Amino acid sequence: GQSLEQPSEVTAVEGAIVQINCTYQTSGFYGLSWYQQHDGGAPTFLSYNGLDGLEETGRFSSFLSRSDSYGYLLLQELQMKDSASYFCAVRDNYGQNFVFGPGTRLSVLP
Amino acid sequence: DSGVTQTPKHLITATGQRVTLRCSPRSGDLSVYWYQQSLDQGLQFLIQYYNGEERAKGNILERFSAQQFPDLHSELNLSSLELGDSALYFCASSPGQFDEQFFGPGTRLTVL
Numbered sequence: 096g097q098s099l100e101q102p103s104e105v106t107a108v109e110g111a112i113v114q115i116n117c118t119y120q121t122s123g124f125y126g127l128s129w130y131q132q133h134d135g136g137a138p139t140f141l142s143y144n145g146l147d148g149l150e151e152t153g154r155f156s157s158f159l160s161r162s163d164s165y166g167y168l169l170l171q172e173l174q175m176k177d178s179a180s181y182f183c184a185v186r187d188n189y190g191q192n193f194v195f196g197p198g199t200r201l202s203v204l205p
Numbered sequence: 206d207s208g209v210t211q212t213p214k215h216l217i218t219a220t221g222q223r224v225t226l227r228c229s230p231r232s233g234d235l236s237v238y239w240y241q242q243s244l245d246q247g248l249q250f251l252i253q254y255y256n257g258e259e260r261a262k263g264n265i266l267e268r269f270s271a272q273q274f275p276d277l278h279s280e281l282n283l284s285s286l287e288l289g290d291s292a293l294y295f296c297a298s299s300p301g302q303f304d305e306q307f308f309g310p311g312t313r314l315t316v317l
Contacts, residue, residue: 128305137207137295137308138248182248186303191261193238193250 099183099196106202107173115168115199117183125186127159127166132198133179141181142168170201178203208232209309211296217315223284226312230277230298236260237279238299238306239271243292254279255302286316 099119107113117127126145130138142150144159144166156169170177183196208231218224230237239251250263254273265271268286273279283290293313297306 125303137310138297139207139308140305143305184248192263193253193261194263195240195248195250197247 099185099194101181101183101196101199103197104200104202106204108204109173109175111173112169112171113173113201115170115181115183115201117166117168117196119164119166119183119185119194119196121164121185121187121194123187123191124161124164127157128184128186129155129157129168130182130184130195131179132182138182173203175203175205177201207307207309209296209298209307211294211309211312213312214310215313215315217317218286219317220286220288222286222316223282224286224314226281226283226294226296226314228279228281228296228298228309230279230296231307234298234300234307235277236299236302236304236306237273237277238297239265239279239281240295240297240308241292242295242311246292248295251281253302260302283314288316290314291316 128143129141132138142157149158154171159166180198182198210229212227235256238253241249251265253261271281293311295311297308299306
């Protein structure tokens, strides 16, 4: 079956850099996405990696290594508003299923 | 505001009942996805429709069904409701079949 693992909680201070890791076990891997969800809100798309390497979008970057079944989300210049839950999600079974990780709760301290 | 709308925002019903959740995708988006989010099970993918046809299926119970209409809005029908069905139900849409997804605000279902 499919499974994704992420740390449950991460804490950092404003201005710092934080990395949230995601490891996955799937069949027919089709890509790794990252979503942000604030308390009481809906998930919002952050980044997608279909191929190995780094994707950069402003303060956020995401990395994928398909051979290691591993990816991470890198958040730079942390701001208080970045406090939220972050989910990695895999499209697998050749695009026929979406599986979300359990989420990582990021707390940014002043 | 993602442009995806869901109604109702809140729904309270009793066990054994049936409810219908509605979703209108962003203008131009052909794919609609349904997700269930509960505290103990996280975000679970239920089903995807693309231009009116079922495209992908996740862990959707047999008591649940969905459809996408010609105007591309979608409905999720939940029947024989159980206490464990209480959750936040999200709809998302995307332009194609494999693009980034834009989530609606969700419908909070409470089964008493």
